Amino acid sequence: RLYLYQGAVTEARRCFDAALAFWPSHLNPTDEDARKDRARILLYRSLIHEAEGEQEQAVAGLSEILQLFPERTHLRERIEILRRGEEPALLGASVWNNLLQSEDERSMLCGSAEAEGHIHGEHCNH
DSSP, X not given: OHHHHTTOHHHHHHHHHHHHHHTTXXXXXXXXXXXXXXXXXXXXXXXXXXXXXXXXXXXXXXHHHHHHOTTOTHHHHHHHHHHHTOSOTHHHHHXXXXXXXHHHHHTSBOOOXXXXXXXXXXXXXX
C-alpha cells in the first residue's frame, strides 16, 4: 500500500502479486483473518488492473473476492459495470485512494478517555 501512496503503481503491483503468491504463508487458508487478507490484496490488485484498463483481470480478482465472501454483493454490480465498460479506468485509482485514507483513519492511535491508547482495527467499536 505504501507504493500506492507514493504513486508507484508498478512497484505496488509487484508487491501485491508477491503477496498473492505467498498467501496464506503460515496461516490456515480457511482462517477468517487470512481470507480477509487475501480479499484485501485482491481488491487492491483489481483496482490496479482497473486503473490500467485491464478489465478482465479486474473482474477475475473481484470474482475471487466474491468466492471468499459471497455476502459482498455490491461487487457483483461493479463486475457488471466493468464487463460493460461503462466507467473510466480512473475510477480504480480514485477508489484505492479512498481505501488508503479509510485504512489510515482506522489505524490511528485512539485518544479517547474511555480506553487506553490502542491501534484501531477492523473490530474496534469506537
